[in-house]
Amino acid sequence: MALPKIEEVRQLSDEELAEEIIATKRELFDLRFQQATRQLENTHEFKHTRHRMAQLLTIERERQLNINQSSSTSAEEA
Template sequence: MININEIKKLSQEEISNKIYEVKKEMFELKFKQATRQNIKTHLFKKYKHFLAQLLTIEHNNKNTK
């Protein structure tokens, strides 16, 4: 995962791509959990937090333009 200051420097399209990637990772984690595969449960919280940061920055960028 990248730093929040680095995210702020990204373009709107790159932020949207990161959001897609994080959502995909979260889906894969949920799928692994549902199929009883070995997962690291702390990643749920980490991805949710990172997704919230990305969405906030995306929203702020849209409002400032």
């Protein structure tokens, strides 16, 4: 399985992004639980899931900053 592409994440809507973040957090929890009970066979899934979480949170933060910048520039112009 290849690492997920950032372009795929950028195409998600805000609602889909929030749902994906929740699902990825749940998946990380499940992976940690499997590792603790020694049921995890593919340890590289941690890397992929953490990478995916970083992408999701980065895009979410970019959108927050973009909204804040656009609202602050319009407030300064008024």
